[in-house]
Amino acid sequence: MQELTTTRHNPQIDPTMHVWGWEIPVYLFLGGLVAGMMIISGYFIFSKRFKNKDCVTYTLPIISLILLSLGMFSLFLDLEHKFFVWRLYTTFKISSPMSWGAWILILVYPVIIANMLMDPPKFIASKFPQLHKIKDYIHERPALIQNIGVSNMLLGGMLGVYTGVLLSTMGSRPLWNSSMLWVLFLVSGLSTAAALVHMIAKDVDERELLAKADNGFLTIEIFVLGLLIIGLLTSSAVHINAAKLLIDGPYAPAFWVFVVGMGVVIPLIIQLLAVNHKIKHTPIAPIMVIVGGLILRFIIVQAGQYSHYLNAHFR
Amino acid sequence: MNSISRRKFLKITGFSVGAAAAATALSPMIKGANRINKEKVKGIQKIPTYCDICFWKCGTVAYLKDGELWKVEGHPNDPLSKGRLCPRGTGGIGAVSDPDRLRSPLIRTRERGEEVWKEVTWDEALGYIADKMQKIKTQYGPESVASFSHGIGGNFLKHTLKAYGAINFAAPSFAQCRGPRDVGFELTFGEAIGSPERTDIENAKCLVLIGSHLGENMHNTQVQEFANAVQNDASVIVVDPRFSVAASKAKYYLPIKPGTDIALLLAWMNVIVSEKLYDVDYVSKYGFGFEQFAAELSAYTPEWAYTETGIEPELIRASAREMAMHKPATLVHPGRHATWYGDDAQRSRAIALLNALLGSWGRKGGFFYPASYSLPGYPYPAYPTSTKEKLDNPGKKYPFASEEITTGIREATITEQPYPIKGWFIYATNLIHALPNQEETIKAIQNLDLMVVVDVIPSEIAGWADVVLPESVYLERYDDLHMSAFKETFIGIRQPVVESPADQKPNWWIAKKLAEKLGLGNYYPWNHVEDYLDHRLKAGGLSLEQLKKEGIIRGPKPPIYFEDGIVPEFPTPSGKIEFYSLQLQEAGFDPVPKFKRPEQAPSGYYRLLFGRAPVHSFSRTQSNRILMDMMEENEVWVNQDVAEKWGLKNAQHVRLKNQDGVVSNKIKVKVTERIRTDCVYMVHGFGHNSKMLKGAFGKGASDAGLVTKYATDPLMGGTGMNVNFVTFEMEA
Amino acid sequence: MARYGMVIDTKKCVGCMDCVVACKTENNVPEGHNRDWIVTVANGKFPDVNLEIQSQRCNHCDNTPCVACCPTGASHVHDVGGVVLVEHNMCIGCKACLAACPYDARFVHPDGYADKCTFCIHSVEKGELPACVSVCPTHCMYFGDLDDPNSEVSKLIASRKNHPLIPEAGTKPRIFYLT
């Protein structure tokens, strides 16, 4: 028998690390969701669907702004030294995903706002009549619109990738230490975004398209999850132990039921049936995808903190 | 009032709720932290003093930063600490800031056991005590006030009590600690081991530890020297039923069945004698009765010992030969807390005899001849003489007791024989945790007319007092000069570093004021303890001013080994090392130790063993927030296989029930491969049930509470406490 | 330039925690928090047990994921001895560095900033030893410049069997345990 004892008893660290509670998973989830929505919105602009007055690209920016701000707020809530938050913007640290994230977010806002200005929501437009002029200015310039679309896709992509990179650069946490993590978070961002947009899109074509896209994303997600786990399982002992946390360890039930089952496989089946017109489109599948995406962030964040090099989870 | 039922006992052991509430109201957090060092000298100040978190008295330097107590370090010039304190000493500043500290004198307002107090002034408290003492004096005589006191701080109070006419003084350091050891060595070499121990661990080439768990037992110099011995590749041999930290450094680890050490010692000696590995010269020169001794040994073969101790004969032989190989620099450590099974003086004698065979007494790497600084005492008036005898050991029941027996005073207090004891004066000893069988202690207390406790925190014993006097902690007071006998001579001072935060007073002040109240002011010809100290120092050509500045003054370094000039002298009846003890024989005891098999545990029970954790001292540091932060509760060590049998999981809580049905607080299980299957182990001093000790209350379990049974050593009255058995009660 | 590191002799260490207490008082580490701590590793079956006691703290790694991930530059490598430090007033308390440390050596100070062992740089810069090293009653801890082949630490590493902690995490820790 090996007995390991430690006298350390630091809050948030012992007996197992739990520096991040609900705030970071929510932040990562919302970031991923917004990233996905930006990509979708940008794609709709880029692919000229914005010409359709009902195009969801006119609804998404305001939702994105709200969700992103909520995400940022929950990140802010997580900071322990809140008065010093401005320190994020007195420097740029090239090696720090967190710093990248801070600056990406600075760029993400104007890009979403540009998207929004293409047709400002009524409640804002009514207060600021000048916005009409901006709107007209934009619509007179197709190249600008193209750029707005492209930049939304680009920054959405960066945002989505960043939510995964933030964790995957942590070599200290074997579970996160996988190059598949950013792909997973990006794809999951896209699938949850597609699911959300699917629910709110007015245009039937768009809805159909999004459901199909979602099925694609979900399919990719299954593969990515598989690759992530296989990658860990074929690595060192600590990585194998980390993978086991999800496969048959303490996080396995939640992982298999909520993430794989209800978050991916079941909605995929439902939506496959729906796009093939075997059953009607209902919000059930999209909601499952969205909830699954949220739980995925929770599990990855929590299990990742639990996963450890020593694998000594002291009593 | 002489008998109390177990129910009553259990009830009153815990403070009643009302009492706790009242007590709480009296003990708000100490607000006075900002009163410390009023002038707030800017920058760093260093003030030398010596430590009092245990009785080792390490030289210390206290640091103040901008007038606030910052840290304490070892005094570099101190032969005991050598500039480094033990963890308890380092955490000693926590005693000053302990929020549970007593802050003003208290007088009990209700029946004993219902702990309700009122805060009073010093004048009232001392007046009350003096009054009761005068009554006891008239009614029973001054001998009927007894005192329990542990440590140097008690000196002044003892002086007052002696002036009053008291003659019964005892400390748990004899009958509950090192008494049997010192007696065993006195019977053999004519001299005791003393404290600090006269063991030359540092220079030992082979060190044998029989249950001495150095490294957990943190007596500073001992541990430092132990580490040096390990560094110097000394062969370490550890005998312990538990795989102690020391065991992990050992070349030979002997996982002995508890209580069978004498069998092992006899077998070791058998090997050494039969293989003629002993120091023949030394033994023939200094030994007495070797032939008879050797003849007795012949029966104790390693094969015989194996059946008793469970230790493989080959391991016994190999370790014996190892010892012999390194003689005379083989130190078979005499231990310190030796009160285990009631045959302890004889076990200690066996250890002494083994050392004698190896020729280590008086030799480098063995036992040195300690030297101490000497200063004349203060010229006080003579104490009154008494016609009565001390009553702790009536009729020399324990013929070889060389100090007073605490439990003897306790017994006399219960039986009122040979004469009644009506007052207890208790200084710095938590008798509830220190003496075996709490029921008897409480029974004795119920017989008193006056019980005074001088303490720094609301300990369990303070909870039973009529008057509680809050003392300043060591960093806030002067004490008597420190002149321990050790490898060289030195003198150290304890002086105040910070002010007491509330109405606490130093023992010298308390003792002097009480003497004045008793009309014994003439015994205190000095006004302030500084005058006393200066007077004594001047008599030795030193001054208080100098010592205050230097903290430690080192004196001459006389020879301490035979090889550098100590003349071998053995103040035994024969004037030699007594391999065969005629005085024991005459008193009806075994002249050569014999092994008697200890009582076995009932089935389903395990022998309860206990010891030290490096970060705590007995029952006195659990409310020190710095040390509590290191370890806030004790655990019960349970062997993996036993745990499996009981379905016990690591870190799960259980209660321990002993053979007499006493159930402990709940305690965490430590499932481990570091202990035998026939015993369990816990650290002493936890499981406080004084609710006023907010930081420590209810944390861990008390070994003392489970020690209801004890085996009295017939030679010297020591109370063997490793004779209790416990079983597990599951906690939901 | 010096590169400070520690060597700890597990043969002598008794796990007494004096190093932990000393760090508390020296650096006023708040109650319930540890900059250093003791890990005990016991292997085997009674009575054939093997014990290693390690006094652990931030390893002041050569490769510092904790510094790399810090978005503000609060976590940094100090000029003196390459000691890894946190500038309290620059720290936002994002805890990325806590998560990034494979040794879990960091914690959030109750005042909000990330905190950990500083190698007692305040003393070291004055030519003194770190508190934990200077109190250790068994003299089992050594501190010094790993780049200086003549330093006590370098010599011990060269002459005795030793191991750092979790080298596979790739941080190149600078505390070595003699066995």
Ligand SMILES: Nc1nc2c(c(=O)[nH]1)N[C@H]1C(S)=C(S)[C@@H](COP(=O)(O)OP(=O)(O)OC[C@H]3O[C@@H](n4cnc5c(=O)[nH]c(N)nc54)[C@H](O)[C@@H]3O)O[C@H]1N2
């Ligand atoms: N069950 C059991 N019993 C034991 C032992 C054991 O291991 N288990 N060990 C035995 C041994 S070896 C010994 S030496 C004895 C020790 O026995 P004690 O010397 O009685 O030790 P403590 O239990 O720590 O009690 C010390 C008391 O002094 C108080 N005190 C601390 N500092 C000061 C101060 O500055 N001034 C005053 N006035 N009071 C102070 C503390 O608050 C505490 O109440 O116990 C013995 N009894």
Ligand SMILES: Nc1nc2c(c(=O)[nH]1)N[C@H]1C(S)=C(S)[C@@H](COP(=O)(O)OP(=O)(O)OC[C@H]3O[C@@H](n4cnc5c(=O)[nH]c(N)nc54)[C@H](O)[C@@H]3O)O[C@H]1N2
């Ligand atoms: N940190 C710290 N250090 C201290 C103290 C303290 O309170 N705290 N107190 C000091 C004092 S006053 C004393 S007296 C000493 C006491 O310390 P020591 O004299 O070293 O030890 P004990 O308390 O007698 O014994 C505890 C050890 O004996 C083992 N043991 C139990 N039963 C047996 C047995 O039958 N045979 C053998 N061979 N071993 C057995 C236990 O497993 C344990 O390892 O510590 C001193 N040092």
Ligand code: SF4
């Ligand atoms: S051994 Fe430790 S607690 Fe005892 S006097 Fe020395 S430093 Fe203080």
Ligand code: SF4
């Ligand atoms: S102070 Fe020294 S002996 Fe004690 S635990 Fe720390 S490193 Fe080990």
Ligand code: SF4
């Ligand atoms: S031990 Fe952890 S905190 Fe310290 S330098 Fe290495 S990675 Fe950073």
Ligand code: SF4
């Ligand atoms: S918690 Fe502070 S030091 Fe750590 S990464 Fe965040 S800003 Fe840097």
Ligand code: SF4
């Ligand atoms: S070097 Fe200083 S800060 Fe680091 S653990 Fe030791 S005492 Fe604490």
Ligand SMILES: [Mo]
């Ligand atoms: Mo003792």
